[in-house]
Amino acid sequence: MMTAEEIREIEAELAHYPVRRAGAIEALKVVQRHRGWISDDSVKEIAAFLGMSADEVDAVATFYNLVFRRKVGRHVILVCDSVSCWVMGYDSLRDRLSASLGIGLGETTADGRFTFLPTACLGACDRAPAMMVDEDLHGPVNPGGIDAILGNYR
Numbered sequence: 001m002m003t004a005e006e007i008r009e010i011e012a013e014l015a016h017y018p019v020r021r022a023g024a025i026e027a028l029k030v031v032q033r034h035r036g037w038i039s040d041d042s043v044k045e046i047a048a049f050l051g052m053s054a055d056e057v058d059a060v061a062t063f064y065n066l067v068f069r070r071k072v073g074r075h076v077i078l079v080c081d082s083v084s085c086w087v088m089g090y091d092s093l094r095d096r097l098s099a100s101l102g103i104g105l106g107e108t109t110a111d112g113r114f115t116f117l118p119t120a121c122l123g124a125c126d127r128a129p130a131m132m133v134d135e136d137l138h139g140p141v142n143p144g145g146i147d148a149i150l151g152n153y154r
């Protein structure tokens with residue numbers, strides 16, 4: 001069940017839209033901020049709240065790559081694999097992250113601290129190779145500096 005805080009935050013976002021369903025992404029972001037990810041039950045709750053079907057909300061959630069439909073770790077690392085980052089050393093960055101974390105792309109560390117995911121362009125091509133940890137953009141990232149970056153989130 002949605003909390004009063006979630007409802008208050010979603011209603012504040014919906015005030016910016018002409019119809020409730022137009023705020024579906026914002027509602028998903030609010031719920032994800034509180035719960036960490038969007039479960040099937042969360043999809044149903046949001047759908048009921050916005051007057052949409054669960055399938056419609058799920059379609060929005062699936063389209064938007066920063067909405068997580070599976071449980072993620074406390075911190076989500078997104079490493080960009082689009083062309084600028086790929087040219088500027090994505091492979092080395094990915095491999096170093098994988099070695100430091102002890103997991104591959106799409107996985108979560110055993111302690112639940114980090115989830116490691118690929119992403120399309122982060123809009124920071126001038127900072128390639130780039131990655132995000134939660135809301136923080138990092139780039140250009142020298143693979144040798146990965147442990148120091150991760151240390152900020154341990």
Ligand code: FES
Pocket residue numbers: 080081082083084085086120121122123124125126128130
């Ligand atoms: S290609 Fe990586 S941020 Fe744009």
